[in-house]
Amino acid sequence: MSAVIDQPTHGHAGHTDHHDHHAPSGWRRWVYATNHKDIGTMYMLFSLTMLMIGGVMALLIRAELFQPGLQFINPELFNQLTTMHGLIMVFGAIMPGFVGFANWMIPLQIGASDMAFARMNNFSFWLLIPAALLLVTGFFLPGGAPSGGWTLYAPLTLQMGPAMDTSIFALHIMGASSIMGAINIIVTILNMRAPDMPLMKMPMFPWTWLITAFLLIAVMPVLAGAITMTLTDRHFGTNFFNAAGGGDPVLFQHIFWFFGHPEVYIMILPAFGVISQIVPAFSRKKLFGYTSMVYATSSIAILSFIVWGHHMFTTGFPVAGQLFFMYATMLIAVPTAVKIFNWIATMWRGSMTFETPMLFAVGFIFVFTMGGFTGLILAMAPIDIQIQDTYYVVAHFHYVLVAGSLFAMFAGYYYWSPRWTGVMYNETRGKLHFWWSLISFNVTFFPMHFLGLAGMPRRYADYPMQFTDFNAIASVGSFFFGFAQVFFLLFIVLPTMRGHGKPAPQRPWDGAEGLEWELPAPLPAHTFENPPKLDATATRIVG
Amino acid sequence: MMRIFSKSPLHRAAALLVLVSSGMARVAHAVADLPGGPAVNQLNLHPPVTGIATDQSQLHWMMLVICAVIFVAVFSVMFYSIWKHRKSVGHKPADFHESFTVEVIWTAVPFLIVIGMALPATKVVIAMKDTTNADLTVKVTGMQWRWGYDYLRGEGEGIGFISALDRSQRILSDEGGPKAGSAVNDYLLKVDHPMVVPVGKKIRLILTANDVIHSWAVPSFGVHQDAIPGFVRDTWFRADEVGDYYGQCAKICGKEHAYMPIHVKVLSSVDYTKWVDAEKKKMSALADDPNKVWDVAELTKRGEVVYAANCAACHLPNGKGTGPIKPLDGSPLVLDADKNMQIMVLLNGRQGGVAAMPSWKQLSDTEIAAVITYTKNSWSNKTGELVQPSEIAQARK
Numbered sequence: 005m006s007a008v009i010d011q012p013t014h015g016h017a018g019h020t021d022h023h024d025h026h027a028p029s030g031w032r033r034w035v036y037a038t039n040h041k042d043i044g045t046m047y048m049l050f051s052l053t054m055l056m057i058g059g060v061m062a063l064l065i066r067a068e069l070f071q072p073g074l075q076f077i078n079p080e081l082f083n084q085l086t087t088m089h090g091l092i093m094v095f096g097a098i099m100p101g102f103v104g105f106a107n108w109m110i111p112l113q114i115g116a117s118d119m120a121f122a123r124m125n126n127f128s129f130w131l132l133i134p135a136a137l138l139l140v141t142g143f144f145l146p147g148g149a150p151s152g153g154w155t156l157y158a159p160l161t162l163q164m165g166p167a168m169d170t171s172i173f174a175l176h177i178m179g180a181s182s183i184m185g186a187i188n189i190i191v192t193i194l195n196m197r198a199p200d201m202p203l204m205k206m207p208m209f210p211w212t213w214l215i216t217a218f219l220l221i222a223v224m225p226v227l228a229g230a231i232t233m234t235l236t237d238r239h240f241g242t243n244f245f246n247a248a249g250g251g252d253p254v255l256f257q258h259i260f261w262f263f264g265h266p267e268v269y270i271m272i273l274p275a276f277g278v279i280s281q282i283v284p285a286f287s288r289k290k291l292f293g294y295t296s297m298v299y300a301t302s303s304i305a306i307l308s309f310i311v312w313g314h315h316m317f318t319t320g321f322p323v324a325g326q327l328f329f330m331y332a333t334m335l336i337a338v339p340t341a342v343k344i345f346n347w348i349a350t351m352w353r354g355s356m357t358f359e360t361p362m363l364f365a366v367g368f369i370f371v372f373t374m375g376g377f378t379g380l381i382l383a384m385a386p387i388d389i390q391i392q393d394t395y396y397v398v399a400h401f402h403y404v405l406v407a408g409s410l411f412a413m414f415a416g417y418y419y420w421s422p423r424w425t426g427v428m429y430n431e432t433r434g435k436l437h438f439w440w441s442l443i444s445f446n447v448t449f450f451p452m453h454f455l456g457l458a459g460m461p462r463r464y465a466d467y468p469m470q471f472t473d474f475n476a477i478a479s480v481g482s483f484f485f486g487f488a489q490v491f492f493l494l495f496i497v498l499p500t501m502r503g504h505g506k507p508a509p510q511r512p513w514d515g516a517e518g519l520e521w522e523l524p525a526p527l528p529a530h531t532f533e534n535p536p537k538l539d540a541t542a543t544r545i546v547g
Numbered sequence: 548m549m550r551i552f553s554k555s556p557l558h559r560a561a562a563l564l565v566l567v568s569s570g571m572a573r574v575a576h577a578v579a580d581l582p583g584g585p586a587v588n589q590l591n592l593h594p595p596v597t598g599i600a601t602d603q604s605q606l607h608w609m610m611l612v613i614c615a616v617i618f619v620a621v622f623s624v625m626f627y628s629i630w631k632h633r634k635s636v637g638h639k640p641a642d643f644h645e646s647f648t649v650e651v652i653w654t655a656v657p658f659l660i661v662i663g664m665a666l667p668a669t670k671v672v673i674a675m676k677d678t679t680n681a682d683l684t685v686k687v688t689g690m691q692w693r694w695g696y697d698y699l700r701g702e703g704e705g706i707g708f709i710s711a712l713d714r715s716q717r718i719l720s721d722e723g724g725p726k727a728g729s730a731v732n733d734y735l736l737k738v739d740h741p742m743v744v745p746v747g748k749k750i751r752l753i754l755t756a757n758d759v760i761h762s763w764a765v766p767s768f769g770v771h772q773d774a775i776p777g778f779v780r781d782t783w784f785r786a787d788e789v790g791d792y793y794g795q796c797a798k799i800c801g802k803e804h805a806y807m808p809i810h811v812k813v814l815s816s817v818d819y820t821k822w823v824d825a826e827k828k829k830m831s832a833l834a835d836d837p838n839k840v841w842d843v844a845e846l847t848k849r850g851e852v853v854y855a856a857n858c859a860a861c862h863l864p865n866g867k868g869t870g871p872i873k874p875l876d877g878s879p880l881v882l883d884a885d886k887n888m889q890i891m892v893l894l895n896g897r898q899g900g901v902a903a904m905p906s907w908k909q910l911s912d913t914e915i916a917a918v919i920t921y922t923k924n925s926w927s928n929k930t931g932e933l934v935q936p937s938e939i940a941q942a943r944k
Contacts, residue, residue: 071724072720072724072725072734072735073719073720073722073723073724073725074720074721074723074724075723075724078802078869078870079802079803079804079805079806080802080870080871083799083801083802083804146871147870147871148870148871151801151802152799152801153799157759157760157798157799159758159759159760159776160759160760160799160800160801162903163758163759163801163903165871247775247776247777247778248776248777250777251777252777252778253759253760253775253776253777253778254775254778287632287640288634288640289640289641289642289644290642290644291644292643292644292645293644293645293646293649293650294644294645295645296645296650296654318762318764318771318772318773318797318798319773319775319780320772320773320775320780320781320782322676323672323673323676326672326676327669327672330665330668330669330672331665334661334664334665335658335661337657337661338654338657338658338661339654341653341657342650342653342654342657344621345621345653348621348624348625348628349649350644351625351628351629351632352624352628352632352641353628353632353638353640353641353643354628354632354638354640354641355632355633355634355638355639355640356628356629356632356633356634356638357633357634357635358629358633366625366629369625370622370625373618373621373622374618377614377617377618380610380614380661380664381607381610381611381614384606384610384664384665384668385668385671385672385675386599386602386603386606386668386671386672386675386769387603387606387607387610387668389603389675389769389770389771390592390600390603390607390766390769390771392771392797393762393764393771393797393798394797454588454589454590454591457589457590457591457592457607458585458586458589458590458591458592458593458766459585459592459593459764459766459794459795460585461764461795461796461797461805463799463804464795464804464805465804465805466720466724466735466805466806467735467805468581468584468585468733468734468735468736469578469725469730469731469732469734470578470580470581470584470585470586470587470588470589470732471585472578473587473588474588
């Protein structure tokens with residue numbers, strides 16, 4: 005089926021076969037990596053690096069906004085920072101982070117020996133490095149990085165310097181990487197599951213990723229189209245979006261958000277998958293309503309294609325357009341509510357314990373739901389008219405992307421890192437990380453709801469004095485939140501990667517089910533070289 | 548509802564939190580509420596002064612209450628479960644994991660709730676889009692980084708002006724904002740020339756833009772409409788109360804995005820008529836005779852005003868430019884004996900560079916001639932040359 009399966013068997017003890025010529029050591033292990041585990045690790049380290057870079061930008065923004073007036077950075081740089089913070093966090097931190105999870109966990113959870121296309125997998129990862137360099141080095145080109153917002157609205161993008169072009173190339177490359185990653189995931193899931201695992205017995209994490217991968221294939225080319233048209237408008241005399249030449253600036257928004265809204269679900273569906281694994285494990289009870297979870301995820305994905313217009317209520321849609329997009333958007337609340345109910349029903353009458361993964365999972369459900377409700381409020385076109393492009397929107401999407409996607413990744417890290425690193429993380433530090441993050445997150449972003457309702461527009465380098473106090477609180481909170489993530493990197497991730505900590509047992513969580521916990525500890529470099537035989541629930545290996 | 552809310556214990560609790568967590572910023576700025584603009588630590592939408600804004604405010608309260616009730620209900624269940632169904636209190640796990648009935652119920656109930664939410668919103672959407680039968684039509688043009696107002700139809704027809712942020716406030720921002728202890732209640736909201744409309748009349752706005760997308764938003768009116776270059780969009784409002792109302796550009800439009808506020812003055816119909824008369828007189832007095840021949844000193848003086856209002860934001864008052872913005876002081880183009888190159892840049896703008904120079908053809912011949920003459924005779928530029936308005940008129944052809 006794939007190159008990896010045809011290779012000679014290496015034996016099971018991962019660290020003894022490093023001298024085998026098929027398993028290169030040193031830098032070759034990483035540059036030539038075809039092992040899904042190594043590639044998954046690289047994806048996550050890349051994601052963490054970008055999280056730190058994007059985080060520094062966020063803190064520069066918050067430092068400037070601590071008080072009215074310009075103190076540290078000028079408005080040009082401020083706009084560059086908001087733009088690059090968005091692009092880096094979306095395309096550099098969240099998306100590759102979840103691809104890292106997919107690489108590590110999907111083969112382990114479905115009983116496959118590796119990803120279907122091991123070399124393409126390597127290529128998808130290594131494409132990210134030049135893309136990230138192109139993106140970040142934009143700051144050093146004449147005119148600085150793009151400063152029109154991460155949404156790259158035309159015709160403002162036509163006024164940008166050469167860094168706009170390098171960023172467009174970077175997005176092209178990242179898009180190609182994502183599409184290859186998505187194809188790999190789809191083929192792996194559809195073809196390489198253990199023979200005894202039908203789709204409707206597959207764990208939720210691969211399920212959500214299967215749906216996400218289809219979304220990626222559907223919309224990344226749409227983004228590539230939009231930014232290519234921007235590129236030709238900039239340099240080759242076309243006028244797709246340039247009103248001065250008869251183009252339509254709103255067309256860009258339609259194309260961008262046709263990509264952009266499914267993109268939102270690309271970033272949250274895998275998070276739903278992670279939470280759907282962790283809540284049952286720590287409730288010691290099976291996931292409630294597995295079938296309806298699969299259908300709810302699929303309906304969210306399908307609906308995500310017909311709601312893009314809610315990002316554009318202020319462009320002046322006709323009545324019918326506003327109503328259609330308002331209704332369609334509000335409909336998404338239904339499958340999302342079903343998911344929340346199912347998680348709570350899973351917890352109901354369970355036997356819960358609250359190790360760090362569960363803390364982050366419960367934190368996710370609680371805080372993500374707030375982001376969901378503000379999303380519902382924003383979906384109401386008449387209210388959206390008041391708060392579109394204000395801090396209310398900033399609060400909303402940070403509630404779903406930080407407390408949603410990022411917290412789910414933290415939950416997933418604490419849950420699965422014993423498998424990845426072979427050691428247990430420090431539970432006290434994990435809990436400290438959770439409470440520190442949860443509180444500082446809310447201190448940072450909750451006041452932004454008030455700022456938005458009071459009408460403070462987003463992407464403002466300076467603001468009227470009446471907004472001072474809430475901005476000051478948000479800035480203080482953001483620095484605490486930033487330090488919490490540095491703490492996570494230095495005192496939790498790095499020690500476990502170096503192997504400091506108690507050796508992880510094969511089953512660190514007594515309630516966790518699934519094939520990833522059926523493998524010996526420490527985890528061998530190559531797993532499931534022969535398809536395992538499973539029991540009727542497809543969660544245990546028999547014989 | 549809003550006004551009662553803003554004095555509630557919740558507000559006081561928020562103020563207390565503010566004092567504790569950000570003492571410095573709070574003590575340094577003793578700012579007061581700005582009627583029609585933001586209030587200090589405002590927690591909700593602006594007090595509405597139009598029917599639409601009232602509807603929006605009520606919808607928002609409805610949504611807030613429904614969402615809060617659901618939130619509390621759902622999470623009471625979750626936290627009850629967390630409290631009771633823990634391993635540490637000896638709870639043994641049940642083994643149920645599906646129920647078709649329950650799934651149908653909790654799919655159907657949210658569905659009915661969102662329909663209940665959508666119905667009142669639908670009425671407001673339809674009302675918002677009804678721009679017919681306006682008493683006064685005003686064209687609003689977004690430009691980097693000012694707003695242009697042209698009164699097209701109704702009382703005041705023919706009036707037109709450009710409205711920009713008060714220059715001293717822009718300088719104040721660069722200097723680090725209002726000084727400690729000082730309170731500028733309309734900081735970043737004060738404009739040189741507010742839009743003026745009569746109370747109780749239906750005002751239709753026609754919006755477009757010259758360069759990039761801007762967005763005209765006044766929260767008290769419940770109006771927020773993008774101004775899109777090459778396209779015309781419309782919206783409307785009918786202000787029920789006399790007063791000053793403020794907003795800010797809501798769509799990122801380049802480096803001075805934070806510095807293009809909106810100020811609408813709503814006057815009684817008597818006062819509005821007076822304003823229209825005064826404005827018309829002012830316009831006829833200000834209208835320059837395009838055939839007048841100016842001398843250098845006169846034109847430089849006039850140009851200084853034009854420069855401060857339009858050019859200083861980027862090229863700076865000292866003409867040195869900043870970052871990618873080209874300096875005018877010592878610029879070979881400005882000093883060049885061939886005036887036409889500079890005239891063409893002002894009329895057509897300059898594409899392709901790192902920071903594009905917009906076209907300024909909307910300024911009058913006299914204004915363009917004056918500002919060019921000013922740049923040729925200011926700072927270290929001492930050409931002694933001047934450009935007459937007639938030369939601009941010629942170049943436009």
